[in-house]
Amino acid sequence: MDRQLLEPSQMDGHLTYRFDSAARSVALLPARCKLGRHTLGHSQFRAVVHDGEAHISCLACATDGADHFWRLASTSPAPASAELSDERYDELALRRTQMALSQAGLHGA
Numbered sequence: 001m002d003r004q005l006l007e008p009s010q011m012d013g014h015l016t017y018r019f020d021s022a023a024r025s026v027a028l029l030p031a032r033c034k035l036g037r038h039t040l041g042h043s044q045f046r047a048v049v050h051d052g053e054a055h056i057s058c059l060a061c062a063t064d065g066a067d068h069f070w071r072l073a074s075t076s077p078a079p080a081s082a083e084l085s086d087e088r089y090d091e092l093a094l095r096r097t098q099m100a101l102s103q104a105g106l107h108g109a
């Protein structure tokens, strides 16, 4: 289906938002890094939004030179704040993890 999700150079999806009780936008960031190795609440990460794209980079993976950042399309103005979301990006993270495992030849057995 979403073939482009499997292509590392493509966008991974869309940045999603929720609104808090004061109607301010809160960006929801993936709770796991792109490779599924780290929980971003525990590891350091950097989120940057520019040119309609949000990059959420896992600093631990970045030092490995791995494909370390999510690319999420962002169509709204910069949000007031951001928080990590466990559920929103589960499917993306799962896909990424499965792909990383199969690329590493750890599947089968």
Ligand SMILES: [Zn+2]
Pocket: 033, 034, 035, 036, 037, 038, 043, 058, 059, 060, 061
């Ligand atoms: Zn990581």
